Amino acid sequence: MVDHVFVIHRHEMTDIEWELLAPLIPSAGRGRPRVEGRRVINGMVYKIRTGVSWRDLPERYGSWKSVYTRFRRYAIDGVFTRALQQIQARVDATGDIDWLVQIDSTIVRAHQQAAATGRKGGITGRTNRNDHALGRSRGGLTTKIHLACDGRGRPLAVLLTPGQRHDGVCARPLLERIRVPRAGLGRPRCRPDHVIADKAYSSRGFRAYLRKRGIGHTIPEKSDQKRHRRNRGRRGGRPTAFDSDIYRRRNTVERCFNQLKGFRGIATRYEKTATSYEAAVTLASLLLWARSI
Incomplete structure (x- = not known):
C-alpha cells in the first residue's frame, strides 16, 4: 500500500514538526473512525x-x-499543555533549557466575537471566576497574557487574566505554573535558576517569595521605593542587588511575545472562552519549541 503523500500548504506544520508532535496527540479510540x-x-x-x-x-x-x-x-482535557510539558522534558533531559527565566505580560485586544461569552449583562469592569479572562483596560475589552520563557525565548508557562490585572499580582502564580517533568524518576522541575523582570514586579513581597525559594533575581527598583528606603535611613535596609549586564537579556521575553503574536489568532483574541484561547496560545508555544529542536 502506498502511504498518503501530504502536500504542505502555507500556515501548516512541516514534516519535522508533525513527527515531533504526532506521538503527543491522543490516538483514536473505539467507535466511528475520526478524520x-x-x-x-x-x-x-x-x-x-x-x-x-x-x-x-x-x-x-x-x-x-x-x-x-x-x-x-x-482544550478542556489539557492535551496541548501536557504535550508542551513533554517536549520541555525532552529538551531539558539534554540540558538545552536555559533556566535564566524572564517574565512579562502583553495586552491582547479581544474581537467583538469574543465578547459574547453568554454571561447575562455582557462584560463589565468587575471580574470573577466566569470572566473568561476578559476585562476593561485602556485598550478597551482585552486579555492579558502573562508569560515565563527560558533564556532562549521559548515559553515555559502561560497565565491568562483580564486586561486590567496588575503584573505583580500574577508573578507568583505564573512561576508556579512552570512544571517540566523529569526524563526519569523525580518530581517535575519548577524552580528557575534566576528570574529577570521589569519594574512592574518590584515589590517586597515578590522579592521575599523568590528568596524563600532560593531563586536569584534581577528586578530594577522603582524610584518611589528607592526614595522611601532612603527616607527611612538605617531602617530602610540595604539597596536591592541589580546586575545591569543580566538585565540586558530581558529583551528575550519581548522577542518571544513577537513570535507568539506572529499568529494572528493570538495577536487578536477571537475565542470566547479562556480555555480555548489558552489552548491556542499553548499550541502556538508548541510550534515555537518544535522549531527550536
Whole structure:
C-alpha cells in the first residue's frame, strides 16, 4: 500500500514538526473512525495562524465542526499543555533549557466575537471566576497574557487574566505554573535558576517569595521605593542587588511575545472562552519549541 503523500500548504506544520508532535496527540479510540490526525491538527494550526473563523476553514481540513470539536475537547482535557510539558522534558533531559527565566505580560485586544461569552449583562469592569479572562483596560475589552520563557525565548508557562490585572499580582502564580517533568524518576522541575523582570514586579513581597525559594533575581527598583528606603535611613535596609549586564537579556521575553503574536489568532483574541484561547496560545508555544529542536 502506498502511504498518503501530504502536500504542505502555507500556515501548516512541516514534516519535522508533525513527527515531533504526532506521538503527543491522543490516538483514536473505539467507535466511528475520526478524520486523519495530521489534517485536523493542521486545521487548528491554520486557524490560529490566520485568525479566520472556524466556519471559514478550507475544505481540505474536512468538516470545520469536526476540527472545532476536536480542538475544544483537547482544550478542556489539557492535551496541548501536557504535550508542551513533554517536549520541555525532552529538551531539558539534554540540558538545552536555559533556566535564566524572564517574565512579562502583553495586552491582547479581544474581537467583538469574543465578547459574547453568554454571561447575562455582557462584560463589565468587575471580574470573577466566569470572566473568561476578559476585562476593561485602556485598550478597551482585552486579555492579558502573562508569560515565563527560558533564556532562549521559548515559553515555559502561560497565565491568562483580564486586561486590567496588575503584573505583580500574577508573578507568583505564573512561576508556579512552570512544571517540566523529569526524563526519569523525580518530581517535575519548577524552580528557575534566576528570574529577570521589569519594574512592574518590584515589590517586597515578590522579592521575599523568590528568596524563600532560593531563586536569584534581577528586578530594577522603582524610584518611589528607592526614595522611601532612603527616607527611612538605617531602617530602610540595604539597596536591592541589580546586575545591569543580566538585565540586558530581558529583551528575550519581548522577542518571544513577537513570535507568539506572529499568529494572528493570538495577536487578536477571537475565542470566547479562556480555555480555548489558552489552548491556542499553548499550541502556538508548541510550534515555537518544535522549531527550536
